[in-house]
Every structure is written in structure tokens, then in C-alpha cells.
Amino acid sequence: MGLIQTWGMADLSRNIPTNGSISLTLSTLEVTTTVQWRVDLTRDRIMINEGNSGYTTVSEQRIVQRISAHLDHVRRLSGQSSRAFVEVQSTFPPRLGVSLQAPLFASLTVAAVKAAGQELPIRDLTALARLGAGPACQSVPGGFVEWHHGDSHETSYAESIAPAEHWPLVDLIAIVSGMGQLTDTLEHDQRLAPTSPLYAMRTQSAEARLAECRQAIQNRDFDHLADIVEMDSRLVRAVTLTSEPPLYYWAPSTLTIIDRVRAWRMAGLQVAYCVAPGPNAHCICTPEDADLVETQLQSVPGILDIKRAKVGGPTRLVG
Amino acid sequence: MGLIQTWGMADLSRNIPTNGSISLTLSTLEVTTTVQWRVDLTRDRIMINEGNSGYTTVSEQRIVQRISAHLDHVRRLSGQSSRAFVEVQSTFPPRLGVSLQAPLFASLTVAAVKAAGQELPIRDLTALARLGAGPACQSVPGGFVEWHHGDSHETSYAESIAPAEHWPLVDLIAIVSGMGQLTDTLEHDQRLAPTSPLYAMRTQSAEARLAECRQAIQNRDFDHLADIVEMDSRLVRAVTLTSEPPLYYWAPSTLTIIDRVRAWRMAGLQVAYCVAPGPNAHCICTPEDADLVETQLQSVPGILDIKRAKVGGPTRLVG
Numbered sequence: 001m002g003l004i005q006t007w008g009m010a011d012l013s014r015n016i017p018t019n020g021s022i023s024l025t026l027s028t029l030e031v032t033t034t035v036q037w038r039v040d041l042t043r044d045r046i047m048i049n050e051g052n053s054g055y056t057t058v059s060e061q062r063i064v065q066r067i068s069a070h071l072d073h074v075r076r077l078s079g080q081s082s083r084a085f086v087e088v089q090s091t092f093p094p095r096l097g098v099s100l101q102a103p104l105f106a107s108l109t110v111a112a113v114k115a116a117g118q119e120l121p122i123r124d125l126t127a128l129a130r131l132g133a134g135p136a137c138q139s140v141p142g143g144f145v146e147w148h149h150g151d152s153h154e155t156s157y158a159e160s161i162a163p164a165e166h167w168p169l170v171d172l173i174a175i176v177s178g179m180g181q182l183t184d185t186l187e188h189d190q191r192l193a194p195t196s197p198l199y200a201m202r203t204q205s206a207e208a209r210l211a212e213c214r215q216a217i218q219n220r221d222f223d224h225l226a227d228i229v230e231m232d233s234r235l236v237r238a239v240t241l242t243s244e245p246p247l248y249y250w251a252p253s254t255l256t257i258i259d260r261v262r263a264w265r266m267a268g269l270q271v272a273y274c275v276a277p278g279p280n281a282h283c284i285c286t287p288e289d290a291d292l293v294e295t296q297l298q299s300v301p302g303i304l305d306i307k308r309a310k311v312g313g314p315t316r317l318v319g
Numbered sequence: 320m321g322l323i324q325t326w327g328m329a330d331l332s333r334n335i336p337t338n339g340s341i342s343l344t345l346s347t348l349e350v351t352t353t354v355q356w357r358v359d360l361t362r363d364r365i366m367i368n369e370g371n372s373g374y375t376t377v378s379e380q381r382i383v384q385r386i387s388a389h390l391d392h393v394r395r396l397s398g399q400s401s402r403a404f405v406e407v408q409s410t411f412p413p414r415l416g417v418s419l420q421a422p423l424f425a426s427l428t429v430a431a432v433k434a435a436g437q438e439l440p441i442r443d444l445t446a447l448a449r450l451g452a453g454p455a456c457q458s459v460p461g462g463f464v465e466w467h468h469g470d471s472h473e474t475s476y477a478e479s480i481a482p483a484e485h486w487p488l489v490d491l492i493a494i495v496s497g498m499g500q501l502t503d504t505l506e507h508d509q510r511l512a513p514t515s516p517l518y519a520m521r522t523q524s525a526e527a528r529l530a531e532c533r534q535a536i537q538n539r540d541f542d543h544l545a546d547i548v549e550m551d552s553r554l555v556r557a558v559t560l561t562s563e564p565p566l567y568y569w570a571p572s573t574l575t576i577i578d579r580v581r582a583w584r585m586a587g588l589q590v591a592y593c594v595a596p597g598p599n600a601h602c603i604c605t606p607e608d609a610d611l612v613e614t615q616l617q618s619v620p621g622i623l624d625i626k627r628a629k630v631g632g633p634t635r636l637v638g
Contacts, residue, residue, distance in 0.1 A: 197520050197524045198517045198520050201519070204516075205516045234565060235561050237557075237560060238561050241556060242557050244550075248577070251574070252571035252572065255570070255571045255573075256571045259567070262567075
């Protein structure tokens with residue numbers, strides 16, 4: 001979940017963004033990916049179990065093609081020439097409005113490289129995951145993660161700037177609208193970023209926000225974090241709202257939640273809003289205030305569901 | 320009502336904005352101001368009849384001071400040394416969320432200059448009105464009015480670029496929240512404009528929008544007008560939302576109206592939204608579609624009231 005967000009790509013084909021970002025790895029929402037390289041397959045076979053709703057062979061041509069294209073990167077790197085049997089198991093409830101792509105491509109990368117008998121430094125794993133889906137690089141290291149935008153495949157990578165235990169923040173995701181998980185709408189939408197007359201200004205000012213966000217995390221300074229994260233959300237809002245065509249994203253309830261979060265913080269609760277492109281609002285809070293914020297959120301009109309996530313660890317090999 | 324809006328001042332003391340603007344003069348919402356220069360008064364006396372609620376001597380110290388300060392400009396210009404008795408009669412319903420200041424200072428200027436026995440070219444009258452309240456210059460000439468930002472008192476003036484009859488558009492003002500009329504909140508808020516990292520970019524790009532808006536008006540090209548007016552509203556939104564501190568302004572219902580207006584236009588209605596800083600949404604429409612849009616607006620939740628205004632004429636002398 002992006003505290004300081006990327007919006008707009010310097011290199012679309014390799015997912016190299018125009019500005020760096022800092023994100024919070026979310027636990028609770030887990031994706032487990034199994035990769036077997038099998039000589040008996042003539043093409044990659046991909047099965048996705050979405051939200052414990054039973055396995056379904058993914059029919060969305062687009063995501064199958066992308067997973068297969070990502071496996072090609074691993075094949076090139078490892079000398080592996082077989083096709084793969086891939087199983088993806090997700091605890092994401094359907095239509096959560098949080099992209100499944102980041103944890104999917106992160107776990108796919110880690111599993112496929114391991115299954116191919118390769119050992120890669122974590123930095124290289126993050127860069128490789130990035131080729132599958134930009135934000136996937138941030139799902140590899142765990143905790144609070146910075147994605148250095150870089151200017152080449154090697155220099156556009158992610159690293160953990162603090163482990164999950166450093167600051168056990170809670171993310172209460174207020175779902176105000178159902179959105180598909182596997183679509184690549186957001187990636188497509190990012191192509192519009194440069195059409196906003198405000199895009200360059202946001203990009204230029206990102207470095208300063210990254211430095212402030214890093215410092216707030218290091219000092220566990222919630223007020224400072226809240227200010228900078230909310231400002232960055234509004235800046236992304238400004239760019240999306242002024243692209244051509246405009247991307248409206250926010251629902252009326254999104255504004256209601258923002259309004260309440262501001263009032264709750266004024267009243268002393270440690271809570272900040274963070275809205276990635278889309279209508280759902282993340283309410284970041286300290287563990288001490290999470291229960292009270294969740295109770296308050298339940299009385300806000302227009303919220304369909306609230307999901308609670310903690311700061312999660314790195315993508316790891318299971319079994 | 321600003322089609323292309325000003326937001327931010329190059330010279331706060333003389334109300335010279337950083338970018339030019341184009342506005343629609345609104346009829347229906349009328350202000351009648353009477354000025355008598357009277358040797359028997361030791362100070363200016365100001366009475367305001369707001370929304371036909373009976374005359375009340377204005378007690379708000381701030382507005383009385385401002386009207387008196389504006390009368391000083393006229394005294395200096397005309398050699399008039401008396402104090403004035405000023406009566407302001409307004410058809411604005413209270414808490415309309417449309418600033419009374421523009422028509423008030425426009426009519427005050429025209430009436431006070433005339434009562435002082437002066438004749439001024441309209442361009443000079445607009446510049447003089449601007450000293451009272453920036454947007455007042457736009458209320459003087461009538462119809463579709465451009466305010467040239469200029470860089471001095473003489474060059475920051477307004478002129479009509481098309482009379483009201485040129486294109487009889489209708490403005491349906493959807494009131495979603497009560498706001499005081501006589502406050503100078505917006506003027507104060509504009510001081511924050513330069514704190515937004517996006518401010519300079521919006522200002523720089525204003526000239527191109529002014530040219531497009533001018534052309535759309537000349538050609539009575541509604542679709543083109545809608546695109547450019549809505550874009551400018553979103554750009555102002557972007558700047559206000561990212562100033563420090565941020566100015567939230569929009570209510571959840573504001574987003575609902577914008578969403579509906581877009582859907583209605585997609586369905587073929589000639590309607591565009593225009594949102595000045597504040598929560599209320601102006602729905603500009605062609606006279607042919609105004610009734611249908613008004614009926615549709617009546618079913619949108621969260622709207623307290625709908626006011627209909629037409630394109631109005633110049634500030635004129637009555638009696």
C-alpha cells in the first residue's frame with residue numbers, strides 16, 4: 001500500500017516509474033504461488049484460487065499472457081527451458097479493490113527462481129519482480145519498503161527501510177466500491193499521467209516527500225507521517241483529476257471518509273487517510289487506536305466492508 | 320460565475336490576479352446599490368437588505384470597513400469629500416454560497432462615481448471596482464466577461480467579450496451547503512494558493528485555456544466549452560487540495576453532482592459542471608436542456624436547493 005505513491009512511468013515496457021515510492025507491505029492479504037517446471041507441458045498452465053472460492057483455471061487471457069511473459073524472464077535468466085505449472089492461492093476476498101498483481105508477481109518471481117535452482121540477491125529479485133508488475137518489487141522485501149525509481153533495470157529496485165516489527169501500524173481498508181482484482185486498469189490509466197499539466201510538478205517534488213516519509217518512519221512520528229502521506233494522496237488525486245481524459249476515481253463516500261479521518265485526528269486519534277487511485281480509502285492507524293477507528297468507521301455511511309491488515313513481512317518460501 | 324477561474328493573487332493589496340479569467344454574469348441574482356454623498360454625515364452609513372429580509376444596518380465591521388475604504392478611492396478620484404449614505408438591496412437568498420461581493424462592489428462603484436458627478440470609461444470603472452473586490456470588475460460589463468490580469472492597476476481590467484444575448488446559457492446552482500455571503504473567506508484562502516506545488520503550473524497553463532474558452536463562446540460550441548470549463552474547475556480543485564493547509568471545499572454531494580452531470584452529457588444533454596472553490600456546483604446548460612437538467616437535479620440526493628440564473632447584462636444605473 002503506497003504511502004508515497006508512484007503515478008506515471010518513465011519506461012512503460014520495463015515498469016520504471018518517474019518517481020520513487022515508499023510502501024507498507026500488507027499482511028493478512030496473502031498470496032501463495034507454487035511453480036513447478038515440467039517437461040511434459042507444451043505451454044504454461046496457470047490456476048488461480050481467488051478468495052478461497054475454489055480453483056479456477058484463469059481464463060483472463062491477459063493475466064495468463066503476463067504470467068507466461070514473466071516466466072520467460074526467469075527462463076532466460078536461469079537457462080530453464082521447460083514450461084511451468086503455476087498455482088496461485090489468494091486470501092484476497094474478491095473485488096477488494098487492492099491489486100492482487102503486486103503479491104502475485106512477487107511470489108511468482110521468488111518461487112520460479114527458486115524452482116529453477118537459482119539463488120539471487122534480494123535486490124535482483126525485486127528488480128525481476130518489477131518486470132512482471134511494477135509494484136511487485138515492493139512486495140518482496142517486507143515491512144516498510146522504498147522503491148528507488150532508478151533509470152535502468154538494475155537501478156530500479158526496492159529495499160526494506162524498516163522491518164514490520166519496527167512500527168506495527170494497522171491499515172483499515174474502507175471498501176466503498178467493488179473493483180476487479182486482476183484487471184490492469186491502473187497500469188493503463190498511468191499512461192495518462194503525463195497528460196496532466198500538473199504531472200511534472202508532482203514528480204519533481206516527490207524526492208522531498210520521500211525524505212520526509214523516511215524520516216517519519218524512522219522516528220515513528222505519526223503526525224508527520226500523516227501529513228506527508230495525506231499530501232501525497234491529494235497530489236496523486238490532483239494529477240489524475242486533471243489528466244485528459246480525467247480519472248475521477250473517488251466516490252462521494254471517499255470524501256466522507258477523508259472528512260471523518262480529519263475530524264478523528266483533530267480529536268486526538270492517530271489515524272491518517274491514504275487513497276491510491278481508486279475509490280477505496282486506507283485508514284492507517286497506530287495499533288493503540290485501531291479498534292476505536294474501526295468502530296467509528298462502521299458508522300460511516302457508504303462503506304461496504306472494512307478489511308484490517310497489518311504491516312507484513314517479506315515474500316518467503318513456504319515448504 | 321467563473322468559467323475560467325482566478326485563484327491566487329499577484330498583488331493582494333490591489334486585487335491583481337496571477338491569471339486572467341472568463342466569467343458568466345449572472346442575472347436573477349441582483350444587487351441594487353444606492354449612494355448619496357451627504358455633507359451631514361460624519362462617517363459613511365451602510366445599510367444592507369439581504370434577501371428581502373428587511374433592512375439591517377450592517378454590523379459586520381469588516382464589510383463596512385471595506386465599503387468605506389472603497390468609497391475613499393472614489394473620493395480621491397472625484398474630489399468628493401463628503402461621507403456617503405449607502406443602501407444595498409439584494410435578491411440573493413441568504414447563504415446562497417455565491418459571493419455577494421462581486422455585484423455589491425460593482426454596483427457601489429458605478430453608483431458612487433455617478434453620484435459624484437464623474438463620467439468614466441467602462442474600462443476604468445472595472446479597474447476601480449476591482450480595488451473593492453477582485454471579481455467585482457467582472458460584474459460591471461455584462462454577458463461573457465474576460466478579466467485581463469494585467470500587471471498594474473490600469474492594465475488589470477475586465478471587458479465583455481460577448482453580450483448576454485449572444486448565447487443565453489442557464490446556470491443551475493446546486494446548493495449543497497450553506498455558506499455566508501459577506502465573509503471574505505475566499506479572499507483569505509487565495510493567499511494559500513502559492514503554497515501548492517501545483518500552483519505555478521496551473522497559472523502558466525491558464526492562457527491556453529482562456530483562448531479555448533473564448534473560442535468556444537464565440538462559436539457557441541457547448542462541448543468544447545464543457546471540456547475546458549470542467550478542466551479548469553478540476554485544476555482549481557487540484558491547487559486548493561494541495562495547498563498547505565489543504566482546502567477541502569467539496570462535499571460528498573459535490574462529487575455526486577459531477578458524476579451525474581457527466582452521465583447526463585454522455586446521454587446527450589448539454590450540461591457542464593463548474594465548481595468554484597466551495598462545495599456548491601454550478602450546472603451550466605443550454606436553454607433547450609435547462610428544464611430537463613433541473614428536473615434531474617431535483618432527484619440527486621444531498622442538494623438543499625437549486626437556483627436558476629441566466630446570463631445577465633451589465634451593471635446599470637437605475638432611476
